[in-house]
Every structure is written in C-alpha cells, then in structure tokens.
Amino acid sequence: MITVSLSYPLSDELLHQWGRSQVTAIGQFDGLHLGHASVIRKAVELAREQKVPVSVMTFHPHPKEVMKKGDYEGYLTPLVDKQDILADMGVDVLYILRFDEDFSKVSPEAFITDILLPLQIQTAVVGFDFRFGYRGAGHEHTLRELGGERMSVHTVPPFELDGEKVSSSSIRRALQTGDLAHASRWLGRSYHIRGTVMDGEKRGRTIGFPTANLKLDDTYVIPVKGVYAVRALVGERWRSGVMNVGVKPTFHESVLNPSFEVHLFDFDQQIYGEPVLVELHHYIRPERKFSSVDELITQIGNDAQTAKKLLG
CATH class of the missing domain: 3.40.50.620 (HUPs)
Known part of the structure; x- marks a missing residue:
C-alpha cells in the first residue's frame, strides 16, 4: 500500500x-x-x-x-x-x-x-x-x-x-468502563496501544515484579484505570503479562496522568528504548490503594495468576 x-x-x-x-x-x-x-x-x-x-x-x-x-x-x-x-x-x-x-x-x-x-x-x-x-x-x-x-x-x-449500530463512540465508552469484551467484538480485534520502554521508578523490580514503563507513541483513548491481562509484542515474539494503567495510589497522592506498566511473565531482559505493542485482552480489576506494600505484592501475585488463567 x-x-x-x-x-x-x-x-x-x-x-x-x-x-x-x-x-x-x-x-x-x-x-x-x-x-x-x-x-x-x-x-x-x-x-x-x-x-x-x-x-x-x-x-x-x-x-x-x-x-x-x-x-x-x-x-x-x-x-x-x-x-x-x-x-x-x-x-x-x-x-x-x-x-x-x-x-x-x-x-x-x-x-x-x-x-x-x-x-x-x-x-x-x-x-x-x-x-x-x-x-x-x-x-x-x-x-x-x-x-x-x-x-x-x-x-x-x-x-x-x-441490533445495535457499531460506532466509535460506543467503543470508547466500553474501554472507559472496562468492558473489553464489547470493545473487542465491535473493533473486530483486541484493542492495543504502542509505546517505547522508558526508565521508570524501578519499584517493581524491588518487590519481585519488574515492569516495562511505556511512553505511548500517540494520543490513544485511555482505558479505565486498573489491571489488565495482556499480550505484548516485544521484538518478534508475543509474550503474556499483566498491565497496570493508573497513578499508583499506594505510592503517590497527587499524580494525575496515568502510567502504563507491563509485567511480562518469565521475562528478564533489558528492553529500555525498545518499541512494544500491547494488546488488552481482559480487564481484571480497578486500581486501588493498598494499606501496605506487602498487601500490594500479594495482590499483584493474584493478578498474575488470574491473567495466566484468562490468557490460557
């Protein structure tokens, strides 16, 4: 073309x-x-x-x-x-x-x-x-x-x-309410975002869940804040993982702009500066503030297990 x-x-x-x-x-x-x-x-x-x-x-x-x-x-x-x-x-x-x-x-x-x-x-x-x-x-x-x-x-x-007309506005609403099944069905494919891996706070590595912090390549429709089961294209290989979209309220009080952090299962390579495409397959839960880091670690572990089951 x-x-x-x-x-x-x-x-x-x-x-x-x-x-x-x-x-x-x-x-x-x-x-x-x-x-x-x-x-x-x-x-x-x-x-x-x-x-x-x-x-x-x-x-x-x-x-x-x-x-x-x-x-x-x-x-x-x-x-x-x-x-x-x-x-x-x-x-x-x-x-x-x-x-x-x-x-x-x-x-x-x-x-x-x-x-x-x-x-x-x-x-x-x-x-x-x-x-x-x-x-x-x-x-x-x-x-x-x-x-x-x-x-x-x-x-x-x-x-x-x-019996309902497929429209972009309805897909936007579905993404912003966590209804990925609706959005994906109307799109005819999974919704995805593209970004470049940037330096983050590196906090995930210290708690046992290293993440790739994405800077989005364009002005995408931002889905509702929360945790997602995802597949990510890194290089030429698709990998499963979980992504958090949000402001990390456990660690921050006044952040407004959401971050996009992806934890890939069984992956420990350095990919700073590399492009990544992330498909959102399932909305797991909304983002929330935890009373302790230990509680957060437990929940992330549970989210990872949920994502693995959902992604098959």
Missing part, C-alpha cells in the same frame, strides 16, 4: 501523479471497527469489479482534535495502526488529507470540485452518516448531486451487532 499526504489546495504535480480512475472510501475511520471495515470492503469489492485501484481517504489530525469540540479523547486507531490494517485489507493507496482550521472552512462544493473530481475518483464509497465540508453541511446527496456523471456514489448502511 502506498501512503500519500494531501493538503488543500492540491498541487498540479500531485494531481498529475495520483489523478487516476479509482474507487475511494472516504471517512475519518478512527477505530477501523467492523462498521468502518464494511465500508472499506465494499470499496475493495467495487474496485475489483471495475478493475481500478482502491484507495481510502482519511483526515488527520482528527477534526475534533483540531476544532476542540465534541467528545474527542484520543485515537482508537492512530495513523500507524490504520496503515497496517488497511494494507492487510487490500487497499492500494491511503490518502491522508491534512485537517486544519483553514481546511475546516472548505465548503462541501469545493471539497468535491477541488479534491475528489481532480483525483478522478470514479466511485466514492461512504458510510450512511458521512458528513463533510464546512460545519458538516455535505452528505451523500451532496456527493451525488455535484459528482454528476463524473463520480458515482455508493452508500454503505449501518453495521449492526445484536
């Missing part, structure tokens, strides 16, 4: 290189959950039928992050994860259109006439609730009307599980 960065207005050089007949799925696609995947799959299907490349157009940074509006709390799927998933789905080209305050004022009409049509998008594939342009004034009917005979539009209906 080729990744192409776009900014408005598009340059003649870029249009000369990338303007071609293609089927394009358009949307924010944060989460790339089962609903988003249904839109991408339809675009891939239509592109194969029409014998043209299939592309995805997304916007970065997230519009809610730029405009400081709505319920934005971070990414479910940052760009690096989005690229991996889309490549696996058979997408040929990923267009990343820079979203800033100036672009937020571009009209729906200009979005179509200055971006979509010059790129020679012959079929646009969108979700049923797709909105675009200044104040979200554009919708699927706007695409059909202004695309005319030059661009057809395919709208994908809602994707439902158990």
Whole structure:
C-alpha cells in the first residue's frame, strides 16, 4: 500500500501523479471497527469489479482534535495502526488529507470540485452518516448531486451487532468502563496501544515484579484505570503479562496522568528504548490503594495468576 499526504489546495504535480480512475472510501475511520471495515470492503469489492485501484481517504489530525469540540479523547486507531490494517485489507493507496482550521472552512462544493473530481475518483464509497465540508453541511446527496456523471456514489448502511449500530463512540465508552469484551467484538480485534520502554521508578523490580514503563507513541483513548491481562509484542515474539494503567495510589497522592506498566511473565531482559505493542485482552480489576506494600505484592501475585488463567 502506498501512503500519500494531501493538503488543500492540491498541487498540479500531485494531481498529475495520483489523478487516476479509482474507487475511494472516504471517512475519518478512527477505530477501523467492523462498521468502518464494511465500508472499506465494499470499496475493495467495487474496485475489483471495475478493475481500478482502491484507495481510502482519511483526515488527520482528527477534526475534533483540531476544532476542540465534541467528545474527542484520543485515537482508537492512530495513523500507524490504520496503515497496517488497511494494507492487510487490500487497499492500494491511503490518502491522508491534512485537517486544519483553514481546511475546516472548505465548503462541501469545493471539497468535491477541488479534491475528489481532480483525483478522478470514479466511485466514492461512504458510510450512511458521512458528513463533510464546512460545519458538516455535505452528505451523500451532496456527493451525488455535484459528482454528476463524473463520480458515482455508493452508500454503505449501518453495521449492526445484536441490533445495535457499531460506532466509535460506543467503543470508547466500553474501554472507559472496562468492558473489553464489547470493545473487542465491535473493533473486530483486541484493542492495543504502542509505546517505547522508558526508565521508570524501578519499584517493581524491588518487590519481585519488574515492569516495562511505556511512553505511548500517540494520543490513544485511555482505558479505565486498573489491571489488565495482556499480550505484548516485544521484538518478534508475543509474550503474556499483566498491565497496570493508573497513578499508583499506594505510592503517590497527587499524580494525575496515568502510567502504563507491563509485567511480562518469565521475562528478564533489558528492553529500555525498545518499541512494544500491547494488546488488552481482559480487564481484571480497578486500581486501588493498598494499606501496605506487602498487601500490594500479594495482590499483584493474584493478578498474575488470574491473567495466566484468562490468557490460557
């Protein structure tokens, strides 16, 4: 898959290189959950039928992050994860259109006439609730009307599980209440975070449970504070473990920003500075303050045994 960065207005050089007949799925696609995947799959299907490349157009940074509006709390799927998933789905080209305050004022009409049509998008594939342009004034009917005979539009209906529409907002709520089963089912995969192992307080080593302290690579949606059974990709090998997300109230009184500390089972290598991907599989318990270090040590041991059973 080729990744192409776009900014408005598009340059003649870029249009000369990338303007071609293609089927394009358009949307924010944060989460790339089962609903988003249904839109991408339809675009891939239509592109194969029409014998043209299939592309995805997304916007970065997230519009809610730029405009400081709505319920934005971070990414479910940052760009690096989005690229991996889309490549696996058979997408040929990923267009990343820079979203800033100036672009937020571009009209729906200009979005179509200055971006979509010059790129020679012959079929646009969108979700049923797709909105675009200044104040979200554009919708699927706007695409059909202004695309005319030059661009057809395919709208994908809602994707439902158990009679409920799959949505990014519901996945965020599930993560923030510890309902990993719900979040994973709607995502179609386990929720994960990426980070780099940094120097921590090294307290875990002194109590018999050494941990890798992660500095997250991006602004992720932070799950509820607590202890999780996880699998972590270290180098080229997956390892099981437990992760604590929180402020370590047994040792700290006024820390606000949560830390991410992973204890890997049967692992004693030094991995400072190395990247780690952590999949969250089960929420074990909320974070709490213990009356003594010994009580904490006992609980961590219990958490480790619970995680081993859950992870099989």
